[in-house]
Amino acid sequence: MVPLLTLVATVFANFGGIVMPEIETKNEWARGLKGVNLFHNSMSNCSQRTRVALEEKEVSWTSHHLDIAKDEHATDAYQSINPNGVVPTLVHDGRTIIESIDIISYVDEIGHGPSLVPDTDDLRAELDAQLTTAGDTQGAIKVLSHEFLFKPVRKMNDKQLAALRATHGNRDLIAFHEEFSKGFSDERLASVVKEFADAFDRLEGLLQSHGGPWLLGTQFTLVDIAWIVNVHRLDLMRFDFRHWPALKAWLGRMQQRPSYKNGLEKWEPKGILRFFGLYSRLRSLFGGGVNAYIRK
Ligand SMILES: N[C@@H](CCC(=O)N[C@@H](CS)C(=O)NCC(=O)O)C(=O)O
Numbered sequence: 001m002v003p004l005l006t007l008v009a010t011v012f013a014n015f016g017g018i019v020m021p022e023i024e025t026k027n028e029w030a031r032g033l034k035g036v037n038l039f040h041n042s043m044s045n046c047s048q049r050t051r052v053a054l055e056e057k058e059v060s061w062t063s064h065h066l067d068i069a070k071d072e073h074a075t076d077a078y079q080s081i082n083p084n085g086v087v088p089t090l091v092h093d094g095r096t097i098i099e100s101i102d103i104i105s106y107v108d109e110i111g112h113g114p115s116l117v118p119d120t121d122d123l124r125a126e127l128d129a130q131l132t133t134a135g136d137t138q139g140a141i142k143v144l145s146h147e148f149l150f151k152p153v154r155k156m157n158d159k160q161l162a163a164l165r166a167t168h169g170n171r172d173l174i175a176f177h178e179e180f181s182k183g184f185s186d187e188r189l190a191s192v193v194k195e196f197a198d199a200f201d202r203l204e205g206l207l208q209s210h211g212g213p214w215l216l217g218t219q220f221t222l223v224d225i226a227w228i229v230n231v232h233r234l235d236l237m238r239f240d241f242r243h244w245p246a247l248k249a250w251l252g253r254m255q256q257r258p259s260y261k262n263g264l265e266k267w268e269p270k271g272i273l274r275f276f277g278l279y280s281r282l283r284s285l286f287g288g289g290v291n292a293y294i295r296k
Pocket of ligand 1: 044045046047068073085086087088098099100101135138173
């Protein structure tokens with residue numbers, strides 16, 4: 001879960017038995033911040049995950065919103081807080097945690113209410129596996145989001161790419177935007193859709209074998225929070241869930257939770273959602289939407 005870039009700066013903190021990466025931020029101001037502070041973006045799926053966890057665990061937090069379209073994540077100041085220059089970053093009384101999956105585990109430890117981690121070994125092993133898969137699908141959701149939702153507004157021209165290269169230290173991020181500006185191949189799109197189809201098969205199986213209502217059964221867990229943001233993102237693309245009916249029903253239940261409404265829905269600008277709806281419809285009609293890549 002920790003990109004190579006941050007390994008040098010990573011120390012491992014043992015918090016309530018969970019080992020999670022905590023970085024030593026170089027930013028003096030951030031080190032002096034009190035309480036729980038989240039550096040995030042309204043539409044970023046990784047940020048949504050952390051906001052849902054904060055809501056679920058009733059943790060009060062201070063918002064530091066970064067406009068990714070304006071490259072606010074590429075400033076020296078932000079990169080001195082999170083050397084990967086991506087959101088989210090959680091700073092809690094000077095401790096800095098990066099990686100959304102690690103952040104939600106941390107929030108579960110510091111927050112209120114019942115634990116979001118099951119206490120049997122089997123379910124805990126499943127939770128670990130599902131958190132890892134949810135985190136690992138970030139590359140795939142990024143490709144799909146940029147292709148099927150953000151394309152008309154987020155594709156960079158040569159000048160914008162040059163500006164990002166000059167300011168941003170994360171080579172993987174730059175390589176991604178270079179690839180996106182050239183256009184993803186059909187093979188690449190088919191392979192990332194397959195990654196989701198395979199992951200959804202597993203989630204569908206979990207819902208059926210445990211009997212719901214949540215992914216690991218009767219207990220609402222971090223797995224529900226980790227996955228909701230990606231399932232929601234595909235739903236925005238008008239992804240056809242016909243092969244995953246239990247997952248679709250789970251999405252409906254998740255959408256009723258106050259943590260979803262306050263941590264995710266409330267932050268998504270309505271104008272952008274209307275634009276995504278229109279663009280997805282047009283892509284389905286003329287350009288081949290995401291469903292053209294489902295092989296079942
Ligand atoms: N593995 C990281 C991924 C973080 C990440 O990729 N964040 C995206 C938003 S979801 C970002 O900051 N992107 C900046 C960009 O695309 O320029 C996590 O889970 O926190």
